[in-house]
Structure formats: C-alpha cells, structure tokens
Amino acid sequence: MNIKTPSKTDAINSVLALNWALHDAMEADPNVIAFGEEVADPEGGGIIGVTAGLSSKFGERVRSTPISEMGFVGAAVGAAIVGMRPVVEVMLMNFTAVCMDQITNHAAKLRFMSGGQTHVPLVVRMMTGAGFGTGGQHSDFLEAWFCHTPGLKVVAPSNPADAYGLLLSSIFDDDPVIFIEHMPGYWTTGAAPVRGQRIPLGKANVIRSGKDVTLIGYSRSVGDIVSVAGNLAKDGVDAEVIDLRTVHPMDIDTVLSSVAKTGRAVVVHEAVRSFGVGAEISALIHEALWSKLKAPVQRVASKDCPVPFSKVLETAFVYSHDEIELAVRKTLR
Amino acid sequence: MADAAPDSNTLVEIYRKMTLIKFNDDRITAATRAGRLTAPYYSARGQEAIPAAICVVLNERDYITTIYRGVHDMLAKGVPSKLLWAEIAGRATGTCKGKGGTMHITHPATGCMVTTGIVGAGMPIACGMALASQLRGDGRVSVANFGDGASNIGAFHESLNLASVWKLPVVFVCQNNQYAEHTVYAKGTSIGRVSDRAAAYNMPGIHVDGNDPVAVFGAAKQAIERARGGGGPTLIEAKTFRFNGHVLGDAGSYIPGAEYAKAVANDPYPRFRGWLEGQGHAAASQLDSIDAAITKEIDEAVAFAMSSPQPDIAELKRDVYAYELA
Numbered sequence: 001m002n003i004k005t006p007s008k009t010d011a012i013n014s015v016l017a018l019n020w021a022l023h024d025a026m027e028a029d030p031n032v033i034a035f036g037e038e039v040a041d042p043e044g045g046g047i048i049g050v051t052a053g054l055s056s057k058f059g060e061r062v063r064s065t066p067i068s069e070m071g072f073v074g075a076a077v078g079a080a081i082v083g084m085r086p087v088v089e090v091m092l093m094n095f096t097a098v099c100m101d102q103i104t105n106h107a108a109k110l111r112f113m114s115g116g117q118t119h120v121p122l123v124v125r126m127m128t129g130a131g132f133g134t135g136g137q138h139s140d141f142l143e144a145w146f147c148h149t150p151g152l153k154v155v156a157p158s159n160p161a162d163a164y165g166l167l168l169s170s171i172f173d174d175d176p177v178i179f180i181e182h183m184p185g186y187w188t189t190g191a192a193p194v195r196g197q198r199i200p201l202g203k204a205n206v207i208r209s210g211k212d213v214t215l216i217g218y219s220r221s222v223g224d225i226v227s228v229a230g231n232l233a234k235d236g237v238d239a240e241v242i243d244l245r246t247v248h249p250m251d252i253d254t255v256l257s258s259v260a261k262t263g264r265a266v267v268v269h270e271a272v273r274s275f276g277v278g279a280e281i282s283a284l285i286h287e288a289l290w291s292k293l294k295a296p297v298q299r300v301a302s303k304d305c306p307v308p309f310s311k312v313l314e315t316a317f318v319y320s321h322d323e324i325e326l327a328v329r330k331t332l333r
Numbered sequence: 334m335a336d337a338a339p340d341s342n343t344l345v346e347i348y349r350k351m352t353l354i355k356f357n358d359d360r361i362t363a364a365t366r367a368g369r370l371t372a373p374y375y376s377a378r379g380q381e382a383i384p385a386a387i388c389v390v391l392n393e394r395d396y397i398t399t400i401y402r403g404v405h406d407m408l409a410k411g412v413p414s415k416l417l418w419a420e421i422a423g424r425a426t427g428t429c430k431g432k433g434g435t436m437h438i439t440h441p442a443t444g445c446m447v448t449t450g451i452v453g454a455g456m457p458i459a460c461g462m463a464l465a466s467q468l469r470g471d472g473r474v475s476v477a478n479f480g481d482g483a484s485n486i487g488a489f490h491e492s493l494n495l496a497s498v499w500k501l502p503v504v505f506v507c508q509n510n511q512y513a514e515h516t517v518y519a520k521g522t523s524i525g526r527v528s529d530r531a532a533a534y535n536m537p538g539i540h541v542d543g544n545d546p547v548a549v550f551g552a553a554k555q556a557i558e559r560a561r562g563g564g565g566p567t568l569i570e571a572k573t574f575r576f577n578g579h580v581l582g583d584a585g586s587y588i589p590g591a592e593y594a595k596a597v598a599n600d601p602y603p604r605f606r607g608w609l610e611g612q613g614h615a616a617a618s619q620l621d622s623i624d625a626a627i628t629k630e631i632d633e634a635v636a637f638a639m640s641s642p643q644p645d646i647a648e649l650k651r652d653v654y655a656y657e658l659a
Contacts (some may be wrong), residue, residue: 033468066498069437071491074457078475079465081458082396101488106458114439115430116652118446150653174655207340216612249654 011189012070013284014181017160018050018125021167022087024195029085032171033061035072036089036133038065047091048127048186069099073124077106081118084182085171091127094137096145107176108151122176123167129220129270130307130318131184139183139307140220141271146178147248147280153201154247156180158222159190161244165199173201182220204251206258210238213328215263216281218244218256221268228324237332247277255281256288264331268324273301295331300324338632339550343389347546348609348620350385352627354405355602357414360631361404361421365581365618369639370421375402376577379544382601383508383571384409386549387476390557391444394471396462399448399478400437402575406478414630423432426641430467430648453483456505463501463560474560475503480512481570482532484527493534493568498640500565504556508543508567510575515587528570536566543571544601553631 025032034051043064045052055062065072069090077088096103103124111119120122130139146152153175157163163181170177207222208229215225225303229239240258242252259265265285267278279298285297288326300319308314339347339373358378380402388409391397394539407417407481412428420427428440434597436450446462449455459477465544473557483489484507495535496503511518524530531538541548556567574596578585585593609615650658 034465058370063499066491066494068491068495070488071457071460071495074488074492074493075456075461078398078458078461078463080461082462082465084461084465085447086461101451101454102457106447106449106454109656110439110447112652113429113433113437114441115428115432117429117439117441117576119655155652328362 002312010192012160012192013187013189014157014160014163015048015050015163015186017051018167018181019054019195020193021164021171022051022054023057025087025168025171026061027056029172031083032085032087033079034087034089035063035065035076037067038064038093039089046089051089063247063332069095070102071084073099074102074123076122076124077110080120080122081110085121087123087171089125089127091126092138092271093126093142094140096124096126096142097241103146103152103176103178104149108149111175112151119174120176121174122208123170124176124177125179125181127181127183127186129183129185130302130314131312133309133314134307135309136306141180141269143178143199143247143271144276147277148208151176154180155201155245156247157245158219158243161191161193162199162205162243164193165197166201166245169198169201172198177201180219185220185223197246201246203245203247204254205243205245206240206254207243208239208241210239210240210262212262213241213253213331214242214258214262215264215266215268215328216242216244217268218274219249220270224321224324225268228321228328231321231325232328239327239328240297250281252284256285259285259289260292263292266298266300266324266327266331267320268300270302272304273299274304295333298327298330300327339389339547343550344609344614345619345623346389347385348615349623349627350388350409351381351546351602351605352624353414354381354385354408354466356624356631357404357408357417360635362577362581364635366375369587372421372423374435374581375579376581377402377405377575379576379600380405380508380573381594382546382605383506383543383549383573384478386546387506387553390550390553391474391476393443395406395473396444396446396459396475396480398449398459400448400452400455400480400483402449402480403438403448403478404435407438407440407445407448410445412438414438415637416440418634419641422638422641423644424638424641425644426637430650431644432652443521453479453486453488455479455482456488457495459503460492460496463496463503464499466502469500471500472561474572474589476506476556477503478506478508480513481509481511481518481522481527482516483507484530485513485521489640491567491627493531493536495640496566497534497536500563502563503566504560505566505568507570509567509570509572511572512575512579512588514579517587526570528568531568536568538568538570540570540572543573544599544604548603575599576600582630591623
C-alpha cells in the first residue's frame, strides 16, 4: 500500500531505503557501527538484506553476532555510552523479550540515573507484522511495551522514503530509539528518498487533509487508512489522515489540532487493542477535546490473542478495512 | 608470578585504596544505622583488596562497570568521596545529582561508566565499551565487576562468549563472596570454581585469593596487560567474603557461625596492614598518616553531603531525554 504513487523510475522498496540510510550514516560518521545476527556479508548481509554490502565497505564496523541478543544489545549500550552510535538488528520484534533488561533497565534509564553524565545514542532495529504465517512468536507489534518506558523513543515508518529519513534521524539522535520495520511491507515500493535528508523524530505527517474525521496510524496501518479514506471519499466522507511516524514521543499537537477541526477520530494499529497505543491516543484526545468531540474516539486494532498461524485465523486476527470503515461510520452516526 | 610483584609504593597505594574503601564503608554503615542515610546499602566490607589491587593496575582512562555492591569498586577507581557521599545522601551535588543513588553511581571522569542494580547486566555493557576501544584503537581496557551469583545468569555466558569471539579488551572480575543473596555458592553453582567456566569460552580463567592483594595484583596485571595488548579477555575469580550480609540489616542467619567467625578472622584489611609493616614495605607512622588523611577526607565528604541541597523537583523532567520534558 503506497502513500504516494511512485513513478516507475524512482520507486524503491524499504529494504533498499534502510540500506541507504545505514550506508549514508556510516559514511558520514565513523562512530556509527552496526551489528546483529548475520548482518555482515559473509552471512548474507542480514536475513532480509537490509545490511547488504555494508561490511564489505565498512569492515569491522559491521559485525555478525552470535545468537545472543542480551549480549549484543548490552554491548551496543556499552559502546553507546562511550560515544559510538550503534545500530543493532535484533531481527524480530519478539526477540526484544530476551534483551528487555538491556533496553528498559539500561538503554532507557542510564541518562536519568547518571544525572545526565552518560546517554545512549542507540538504535535497535527490528521487523515484525502478521501476514506471512510467522505465528505467535515472530509477528507481534509490541510498541506499547517501549512507549511505556520513559527514556525510549519509538519510530515506525510506513513507507520507503520515511524509512530512510527516520532511520537517519534515529541514528543521529542522542537517545535510544526502537525502530520498527513492517516485515510484509519491506518490498512495497514508494518514492525514493532524497539522500542525506532526515525526517525529524516526534513529528507526525498529515498525508491527507479532510474535515469530517481524523484517521491516525503508523507503520502498516497508514497504508490501510489511506486506502479506507479513498473509499470514504466516494461516499462523501472527507477524512484527514495522520501518519504518526514517531509513536513516542508522539506529536500530539498535530493530532489534537486535526481532531479539534474534525471532531471525530479513529486510531488504527496492528498491535492488539487492549492497553495499546490507541488507548493512549484516545485518552489524550478525550482529555483535551471533550467538549469539541462529536463522537467517542474509536480504536481499530488486532484481536486480543497471540498472533495465530492458520491463514484464516491470521487474517481474522488483524483488523480489516471493513472494520476501519465501520469504526468511521460509528463516529458519523 | 614473582616478576609481577608490586613494589612498595604500589603496595602502599593498594593500602590507601583499601583504607579509603573500609573507612567509607564503616561510616556509611554507621550513618545508615543511625538513620542519617535512608537507603538500602550493600556493604562490600571484607572485599576491599580486590578493587584496590585491580585499580592500581588500571589507568584513569580505563573503564569499569560494577553492581549494586559496588561502592568499593567506584572508590578504588577514583570517584571522589564527597561526590559519592552526596549521591548516597540523595543530594543535588552527588555524582548523579541524587537521581541514581548507591545502586547507580556513575562518574565517567574517572572511568566509572555504569553501576547496575541488575545482576550480570554490567558484563554485556563492558563488552560494548571494549568493542569501542577495539575499533578506535584507544588502548583502553574495560573491567566488569560482578558477584558469584551473576556467574549463573545468561548475561555472563553471552558476554564471555562474545568477548572471546571478538577478542575484546575486557576483564571479567568475579568477586566471589560465597553467597548469592542468601544462597550459599554450592547450592546455586554447578562448578567448584567460577574461573573454570572460562575454559568453555576459550579464555584464561584465573582463581586467586581475593583477600590477598598481592595475588589479586598479579592476576590483574596479567589479565589487563593481555587485554591491552590485543590478547583478548580473561576471567578472574577472586574468592572473598562479605561481612555485612546481602543488604545492611540482613542478620545473616543463613551463614553458619563458625564459617562467619573464620571469615572475619581472615579480614584482609588488618592482615594486609600487618604484612606491609612486617615485610618492611611501610612504617606504621606512614600508614597512620594515610589513615588520618582518609578520615579527614571522609569527614569533609560527610559534611559536604549533609549540607548539600536536595534535588530540585524539576529534575524529574531532566535527563529523561536529551531535551527537558515540558
């Protein structure tokens, strides 16, 4: 699902866009290093190929690690506090569970606990998403875990150009960033980024303006809400579409000014519904705009169960476009 | 290890560090018992010889990590007493502006990069600091301090493996005080010596009497020179005992009385002082003047800490991110 229609000549996919970002960052700053399972070229340049070619060009700065997430994410924290800018790939978002101590007790907190004497300019890259039959331990969107930990930033691009600009910003950010790549969306093409151009963290992107309802998403759901907005337009419903880009810290000002205008909001994410990012956004909107709302904020998310394997179950687990439309229509009643 | 024997000046410096650690510990313990400090305190009384002997081999640019029982490591590496005291008193003038406390003392100016409250977590971090040194060729060595209990957590095994595979300039120092919280060593550890685990990761494992500063010095010199010379990591197990239980207030009912009495009789501090004098490395008067200088330093540190301001509430918004929260 593309946000912008690419011309045939400049369309690239997110695998290449991310590769460009890593390459450009490593070329710009010798402190940028990258490691993770099989990220070096002899091991394939990453399971998806995001890091392909980097070890051949940058040598020891790009290393394949043992299957040892606690060890190498901890090593990235250590390298970061002495001035490196490590970008580590933990392959799948679910694998953060085995290095959570280093992420939440160390990367997130060392700046605060040291009174600002140390900080952790670290990017932890990971992919996730249902759709490939990867089941319960390889598909979860777990961003709420990280958003709930002060000190971390959470970035989730929705298209190749954003993936490039946001990764570049994340690498040069002085705080730890959880960088979420949508696995089934890796090969979807979109407009090529302008090399060297960063997209600021913490700023949402209004990708379609409208007056009737605000649709809010990030990562995979952006393509879905753009598509639904197109369908709604045929029925005369004019939807505004916001791509958060950075989930935390969230650009709530952009969200609130949009909802202040439309009076209606629907939040869509692939993560399970309960205690999720949608609940936080809904609460923030209700707290700030209670008197201006024309309808309660709706949440559209995956079902509250582990990601199932069976194609039928997997499809039913994730929200459908019909569910998004239904949620929008609820706000219009 | 005769060639690695420390000279008299080095031995006196080890004594000075041991005294600094012991006297600070005595005062922190007393202040906590008197209610002047209100925080959990994990005393390392009895373990002084280990960091004192290691830190005379390290230089000020080298890095260390330690754990919640780590005030001794921090003092030995060079954290000023007054900043340490202000931190454990929770004051704005502390190393971490009162935001870390005893379990998170940090002082990069002296290479004290992380104190963690999570068992084992300093080891992967030390690997990363060592990786940075390796890539930069800056000649620094990183030392990860931890206890015997940490040798059973995954981070220990992942770190030793990673350090060995990448030949990182890191030294793992297991201060084996024989109790993992309340659990005696043998009940939780599958092998008689932690240092024997080094073999599984293809690195030297050195077992020393952690109450003997000369033995610790020899092991440290060997390991640190190996790391600095590009030879890769070493695991040192320094066997010792902690006299004040897991946390201050722990009555130590799980330690058999005879074992405790024997350990206290083997207190490294008076033993080392007696040895220094007996071997003619230092005169009693020289050591007495070291003691007096440290007592004065601690008096000043306590006064500084207790008269320092409390942190501003606005600190809750600072240091969460690079920018201040709204």
